[in-house]
Amino acid sequence: MLKIENLVSHYGSIEALHGISLQVGKGEMVALIGANGAGKTTLLNSISGTVTARGSIEFAGKEILREKAASIARMGLLQVPEGRHVFPGLTVEENLLVGTVAGKGLRLRPGDNSKELEMVYETFPRLKERRQQLAWSMSGGEQQMLAIGRALMGQPKLLMLDEPSMGLAPIVVEELFEKIVEINQSGVPILMVEQNARLALKVSNRAYILERGRITAEGASADLLQDPKVLEAYLGKMVSGKKDSSKREEKR
Amino acid sequence: MIVQLLVSGIAVGIVYGLIAMGMVLIFRAVGIMNFAQGDFLMFGGYFAYTFNQMLGLNIVLSLILASLCMGVIGVIFMRTSYWALRGAQAKAIIVSAMGASIVLKEGARLIWGSIPLSLDKVKEGSVTVAGATIQWQYVAIIGIALLLMLLVYLLLEKTFVGNILQATAQDQYMSSLVGIPVIVSIGLTFFLSAALTGICGGLLAPIFFLSNTMGATAGSKAFAAIVIGGFGSVPGAIIGGLIVGLVEQFGGAYISSTYQLVLIYVVLIAFLMFRPRGLFKEKIQEKA
Numbered sequence: 001m002l003k004i005e006n007l008v009s010h011y012g013s014i015e016a017l018h019g020i021s022l023q024v025g026k027g028e029m030v031a032l033i034g035a036n037g038a039g040k041t042t043l044l045n046s047i048s049g050t051v052t053a054r055g056s057i058e059f060a061g062k063e064i065l066r067e068k069a070a071s072i073a074r075m076g077l078l079q080v081p082e083g084r085h086v087f088p089g090l091t092v093e094e095n096l097l098v099g100t101v102a103g104k105g106l107r108l109r110p111g112d113n114s115k116e117l118e119m120v121y122e123t124f125p126r127l128k129e130r131r132q133q134l135a136w137s138m139s140g141g142e143q144q145m146l147a148i149g150r151a152l153m154g155q156p157k158l159l160m161l162d163e164p165s166m167g168l169a170p171i172v173v174e175e176l177f178e179k180i181v182e183i184n185q186s187g188v189p190i191l192m193v194e195q196n197a198r199l200a201l202k203v204s205n206r207a208y209i210l211e212r213g214r215i216t217a218e219g220a221s222a223d224l225l226q227d228p229k230v231l232e233a234y235l236g237k238m239v240s241g242k243k244d245s246s247k248r249e250e251k252r
Numbered sequence: 253m254i255v256q257l258l259v260s261g262i263a264v265g266i267v268y269g270l271i272a273m274g275m276v277l278i279f280r281a282v283g284i285m286n287f288a289q290g291d292f293l294m295f296g297g298y299f300a301y302t303f304n305q306m307l308g309l310n311i312v313l314s315l316i317l318a319s320l321c322m323g324v325i326g327v328i329f330m331r332t333s334y335w336a337l338r339g340a341q342a343k344a345i346i347v348s349a350m351g352a353s354i355v356l357k358e359g360a361r362l363i364w365g366s367i368p369l370s371l372d373k374v375k376e377g378s379v380t381v382a383g384a385t386i387q388w389q390y391v392a393i394i395g396i397a398l399l400l401m402l403l404v405y406l407l408l409e410k411t412f413v414g415n416i417l418q419a420t421a422q423d424q425y426m427s428s429l430v431g432i433p434v435i436v437s438i439g440l441t442f443f444l445s446a447a448l449t450g451i452c453g454g455l456l457a458p459i460f461f462l463s464n465t466m467g468a469t470a471g472s473k474a475f476a477a478i479v480i481g482g483f484g485s486v487p488g489a490i491i492g493g494l495i496v497g498l499v500e501q502f503g504g505a506y507i508s509s510t511y512q513l514v515l516i517y518v519v520l521i522a523f524l525m526f527r528p529r530g531l532f533k534e535k536i537q538e539k540a
Contacts, residue, residue, distance in 0.1 A: 024527050048429060049428075050425060050428065050429070068433075069428040069429060070428045070431050070432055070433045070434065073428065073429055073431035073432075074431040078429070078430075079429050081425070081426065085423055085425065085426040087418065087419045087422045087423055087426065088422055088423075089418055089422050089477035090415055090418060090419060090422070095411060097415060098416060098419045098427075098432075100431050101416065101430050101431045102430050105431070106416070106431070106432065106433065106436065108413055109412055110412040111440075120417075148294050150430065151430075154431065
């Protein structure tokens with residue numbers, strides 16, 4: 001579905017990504033893990049066209065590097081950005097309807113979206129209860145559900161999730177990830193950026209590890225979970241006898 | 253006397269409110285106070301004059317045509333004065349809007365000359381209510397302005413297009429991620445804003461006369477209305493406009509017509525001192 005080769009990206013004069021190659025296949029869930037500032041979000045933004053980059057990004061057999069962000073979204077490559085970015089002054093349902101622009105294009109009337117709405121409300125029943133509420137007034141978890149729901153309204157061919165667990169209580173994260181797995185199993189490939197490395201590796205098929213703008217490891221998620229280097233750097237295991245307290249550990 | 257002043261105050265005030273609403277639409281969409289908004293009013297007035305006096309069309313039709321022409325000017329303004337600078341600091345865009353304001357002002361003088369002009373009233377004559385003589389034009393202005401406000405409200409709050417415009421105003425980055433071409437959405441907002449303000453020029457012209465400098469005064473009154481009402485709030489802009497209009501009319505009659513503008517600024521300063529956030533809160537608040 002998505003094939004990235006030798007991607008280089010700049011922020012001003014600083015090179016943030018130094019030649020990234022990455023692939024997401026049909027129906028796959030791929031995790032991208034790495035520390036703060038490694039370039040994970042820059043990579044997603046380069047794919048979605050909101051940051052300019054060099055190299056090659058092929059989506060559904062088409063080169064999209066030079067495409068504008070809005071047209072990439074309308075091709076079905078949808079990003080749920082970090083910090084959720086719900087439209088704060090619109091109601092839940094209005095947020096969802098605006099999400100249909102990606103799948104059905106810009107138009108004067110929304111038309112019939114009951115099928116999409118039903119599907120999203122089935123996945124996230126909480127959104128149905130709150131459909132007349134303004135998005136800014138919802139909790140973080142509900143906003144994350146809305147952000148993902150809005151992307152689903154656009155009939156995604158590939159979904160990119162940026163830090164879906166950020167700022168959420170562990171129990172909410174658990175519920176959310178069940179839904180994310182459900183969405184993936186319904187046939188939508190997912191590329192997920194996640195700081196909670198253990199969780200990301202548990203739910204994904206494959207993973208890439210990004211360090212200072214380079215991919216330093218890749219492979220099946222199950223293998224990476226056993227890799228001592230990964231364990232030490234990202235999973236807070238006491239391999240060297242000292243606990244790394246700077247990494248978040250999944251609380252269970 | 254009081255009834256007369258009340259009606260004229262409301263009529264003038266609601267027009268200021270309408271101009272202020274146009275400014276707020278742009279402010280919410282791009283985060284910039286458009287200092288050329290008053291000149292949209294002036295230019296719209298001249299368009300109405302052209303259709304009404306030079307081509308001899310009916311005044312209502314002239315107002316509609318003038319409004320559409322101003323919408324197009326608004327889109328051109330967006331493309332030339334805002335779009336290229338959208339990544340730059342706000343002050344760059346403000347300066348470029350001021351430049352556009354000079355272009356519009358001097359352009360109007362080149363095209364229509366500098367002699368004050370007038371055009372037809374929507375309805376001639378007057379009516380006597382409770383001993384007060386009220387010009388029909390004031391009544392017509394109030395009616396038209398209320399209708400326009402209602403239409404804008406319905407468009408923004410009740411339609412899909414309105415949702416898209418609001419979404420773009422609230423988060424441009426996210427709108428492009430759901431596939432909205434931001435330039436189209438922003439362009440439509442500028443169209444709407446300029447069309448609304450343009451029609452006001454044609455409504456005010458029979459009362460104040462049309463001149464190429466009327467934009468600056470009307471623009472500053474609309475700005476005062478926005479500050480009084482609460483920055484970024486549409487209902488606030490309308491109420492603020494009414495306050496400014498009433499202060500102007502009553503102050504002009506009972507205190508001094510020379511100091512009308514000064515009185516407005518006194519009220520403005522009083523609001524800044526005692527209620528600096530204005531009358532209305534924004535719909536979107538920070539979560540505690």
